[in-house]
Amino acid sequence: xxxxxxxxxxxxxxxxxxxxxxxxxxxxxxxxxxxxxxxxxxxxxxxxxxxxxxxxxxxxxxxxxxxxxxxxxxxxxxxxxxxxxxxxxxxxxxxxxxxxxxxxxxxxxxxxxxxxxxxxxxxxxxxxxxxxxxxxxxxxxxxxxxxxxxxxxxxxxxxxxxxxxxxxxxxxxxxxxxxxxxxxxxxxxxxxxxxxxxxxxxxxxxxxxxxxxxxxxxxxxxxxxxxxxxxxxxxxxxxxxxxxxxxxxxxxxxxxxxxxxxxxxxxxxxxxxxxxxxxxxxxxxxxxxxxxxxxxxxxxxxxxxxxxxxxxxxxxxxxxxxxxxxxxxxxxxxxxxxxxxxxxxxxxxxxxxxxxxxxxxxxxxxxxxxxxxxxxxxxxxxxxxxxxxxxxxxxxxxxxxxxxxxxxxxxxxxxxxxxxxxxxxxxxxxxxxxxxxxxxxxxxxxxxxxxxxxxxxxxxxxxxxxxxxxxxxxxxxxxxxxxxxxxxxxxxxxxxxxxxxxxxxxxxxxxxxxxxxxxxxxxxxxxxxxxxxxxxxxxxxxxxxxxxxxxxxxxxxxxxxxxxxxxxxxxxxxxxxxxxxxxxxxxxxxxxxxxxxxxxxxxxxxxxxxxxxxxxxxxxxxxxxxxxxxxxxxxxxxxxxxxxxxxxxxxxxxxxxxxxxxxxxxxxxxxxxxxxxxxxxxxxxxxxxxxxxxxxxxxxxxxxxxxxxxxxxxxxxxxxxxxxxx
DNA sequence: GAGCACTGC
Numbered sequence: 001x002x003x004x005x006x007x008x009x010x011x012x013x014x015x016x017x018x019x020x021x022x023x024x025x026x027x028x029x030x031x032x033x034x035x036x037x038x039x040x041x042x043x044x045x046x047x048x049x050x051x052x053x054x055x056x057x058x059x060x061x062x063x064x065x066x067x068x069x070x071x072x073x074x075x076x077x078x079x080x081x082x083x084x085x086x087x088x089x090x091x092x093x094x095x096x097x098x099x100x101x102x103x104x105x106x107x108x109x110x111x112x113x114x115x116x117x118x119x120x121x122x123x124x125x126x127x128x129x130x131x132x133x134x135x136x137x138x139x140x141x142x143x144x145x146x147x148x149x150x151x152x153x154x155x156x157x158x159x160x161x162x163x164x165x166x167x168x169x170x171x172x173x174x175x176x177x178x179x180x181x182x183x184x185x186x187x188x189x190x191x192x193x194x195x196x197x198x199x200x201x202x203x204x205x206x207x208x209x210x211x212x213x214x215x216x217x218x219x220x221x222x223x224x225x226x227x228x229x230x231x232x233x234x235x236x237x238x239x240x241x242x243x244x245x246x247x248x249x250x251x252x253x254x255x256x257x258x259x260x261x262x263x264x265x266x267x268x269x270x271x272x273x274x275x276x277x278x279x280x281x282x283x284x285x286x287x288x289x290x291x292x293x294x295x296x297x298x299x300x301x302x303x304x305x306x307x308x309x310x311x312x313x314x315x316x317x318x319x320x321x322x323x324x325x326x327x328x329x330x331x332x333x334x335x336x337x338x339x340x341x342x343x344x345x346x347x348x349x350x351x352x353x354x355x356x357x358x359x360x361x362x363x364x365x366x367x368x369x370x371x372x373x374x375x376x377x378x379x380x381x382x383x384x385x386x387x388x389x390x391x392x393x394x395x396x397x398x399x400x401x402x403x404x405x406x407x408x409x410x411x412x413x414x415x416x417x418x419x420x421x422x423x424x425x426x427x428x429x430x431x432x433x434x435x436x437x438x439x440x441x442x443x444x445x446x447x448x449x450x451x452x453x454x455x456x457x458x459x460x461x462x463x464x465x466x467x468x469x470x471x472x473x474x475x476x477x478x479x480x481x482x483x484x485x486x487x488x489x490x491x492x493x494x495x496x497x498x499x500x501x502x503x504x505x506x507x508x509x510x511x512x513x514x515x516x517x518x519x520x521x522x523x524x525x526x527x528x529x530x531x532x533x534x535x536x537x538x539x540x541x542x543x544x545x546x547x548x549x550x551x552x553x554x555x556x557x558x559x560x561x562x563x564x565x566x567x568x569x570x571x572x573x574x575x576x577x578x579x580x581x582x583x584x585x586x587x588x589x590x591x592x593x594x595x596x597x598x599x600x601x602x603x604x605x606x607x608x609x610x611x612x613x614x615x616x617x618x619x620x621x622x623x624x625x626x627x628x629x630x631x632x633x634x635x636x637x638x639x640x641x642x643x644x645x646x647x648x649x650x651x652x653x654x655x656x657x658x659x660x661x662x663x664x665x666x667x668x669x670x671x672x673x674x675x676x677x678x679x680x681x682x683x684x685x686x687x688x689x690x691x692x693x694x695x696x697x698x699x700x701x702x703x704x705x706x707x708x709x710x711x712x713x714x715x716x717x718x719x720x721x722x723x724x725x726x
Numbered sequence: 727g728a729g730c731a732c733t734g735c
Contacts, residue, residue, distance in 0.1 A: 148734095365731095
């Protein structure tokens with residue numbers, strides 16, 4: 001991770017413009033001094049000393065693996081080196097992908113500043129809902145998911161001469177799919193040039209030979225490319241050290257180069273014996289550091305909100321037993337569902353003389369970098385999502401971290417000076433850990449991945465050259481799922497128009513299908529709102545200390561028919577309020593900020609998660625644009641709620657459940673016994689038949705986001721699935 | 727009567 005790639009939660013990004021009240025002259029000398037400082041900072045980065053060698057490596061190798069340790073400067077400097085070396089001739093661009101939005105934005109800003117250009121001109125970024133690029137952009141930072149979307153419109157990624165995949169070791173689904181795709185594109189692009197060299201009459205013969213040599217996927221790409229010529233694509237994969245070999249092997253023994261980093265030394269201390277209770281051990285270690293070690297803040301990695309809150313309470317309890325002079329210790333929690341204002345507390349210095357203990361989830365591993373950390377406590381566990389393709393069920397389980405993860409965590413202590421990391425397990429246990437975390441693609445629902453690949457022209461999914469292939473069972477299950485949704489034809493091709501329409505929408509395939517159906521059921525307005533609200537983290541925010549108040553507030557929106565209509569009610573309440581303000585105050589720009597403030601207040605009063613609501617509104621407007629372009633009819637069913645419920649049944653027929661005599665439900669697709677989640681408005685409602693959107697295993701198997709339907713609708717609206725079963 | 731790590735289009 002480059003040192004400037006991240007600075008706190010997303011919400012902080014807007015406040016980076018610095019105002020200056022100085023007259024022009026001194027501002028000029030200010031900026032001159034700043035330019036000089038930046039220049040010397042750049043020159044002192046480890047990567048600066050190997051600049052010429054790196055450019056040479058990229059010139060001579062089409063694929064290069066770069067192992068860059070933290071602080072090497074690879075993310076900010078390499079694109080600039082390549083730009084200056086002429087890699088953007090002919091108007092081509094260098095694309096750099098990041099797994100996270102914040103990183104793409106902050107790095108782009110930094111590089112624009114280093115280049116002395118306005119953001120969005122030569123240097124820009126593009127992430128969902130926020131595009132700061134123009135036709136003159138040559139160095140473009142983006143999220144890996146966005147480049148995948150771009151590939152749907154431009155399968156040869158023809159505007160890029162170089163693509164750099166940064167943080168590849170994190171192995172997100174997007175990174176993995178992208179790597180497979182890029183390998184293909186690169187093949188096709190270099191072959192298209194070989195074609196170019198041949199004379200025209202030899203061309204068709206030559207192509208058949210190449211198709212045999214380069215595999216099935218190239219065939220499908222070549223068909224689309226049909227005679228077009230592309231300059232070769234340079235591919236650079238940047239990764240942390242432990243995984244370099246895997247990438248090199250995947251790319252046919254590609255050359256790997258190493259760039260040293262700049263990180264302070266971190267002492268690793270292990271427990272002598274295995275600990276019985278890691279929470280207890282954590283507590284003991286916090287106080288051991290507090291009472292015996294030099295000043296400096298502590299970062300503790302825990303698995304979730306519950307652990308964080310429990311440790312917080314225990315620390316307070318222990319503190320009161322200490323003499324007054326030793327009580328100068330303050331705890332600060334951080335996890336993703338915490339409202340942004342509270343997240344910001346980790347960046348505030350502790351009161352004078354106090355030591356700060358940050359109790360964090362994985363969010364502090366990569367997403368948020370907290371300054372001032374000298375000590376890290378790593379109990380060695382993480383909460384991870386796992387997915388059972390056969391049951392179609394997700395669950396969250398606590399598992400040991402990987403070696404790479406342990407390394408990443410300890411690195412957090414050495415950003416500003418030497419630090420210490422306390423691993424709460426014996427050293428021989430470390431040796432037993434997996435090298436790296438299991439790639440996400442092996443533990444998630446593949447429907448979306450497969451739909452994307454099909455849309456990119458990859459027909460043979462099982463034969464696709466994944467870096468790490470998902471299980472055959474998982475692939476088959478998702479193919480089946482897409483087939484039942486009507487996205488695939490009998491011979492497993494993307495169907496026309498449904499499959500292609502679904503692939504265009506940046507949503508879960510089942511939600512995309514719901515939108516298409518809704519236009520036929522005359523309730524697309526309602527469905528647009530529904531899928532936007534279902535696509536974000538929980539809309540309702542229920543703090544433990546105000547449980548009753550929150551419940552009362554939620555009742556105002558609740559619909560007797562279920563959670564889907566309840567979500568529509570929330571969205572429409574907000575829309576109505578904003579509409580009313582527009583009538584009252586007009587539509588001036590100055591109102592925008594006031595509206596945001598108004599919305600924040602309203603959310604707080606109504607126990608709605610403002611961040612989630614904003615996100616849902618963004619998704620809503622993006623998706624609305626898409627369906628308009630697709631020519632779907634957008635209309636509302638008005639008060640005809642029945643029509644909407646029938647549409648929900650037609651869309652989510654795969655997720656239907658029937659009440660059983662003893663009050664539990666049976667999921668019809670898998671036969672599992674499930675219960676309605678207590679957060680649902682239908683909890684204890686005794687609805688005979690329901691559809692749901694999520695099946696999660698926690699203490700029990702719960703279904704979430706539930707709406708009551710009539711059982712007979714299923715055979716009527718999804719006969720291809722239910723007629724044979726009943 | 728329950729709690730869910732983190733990303734992303």
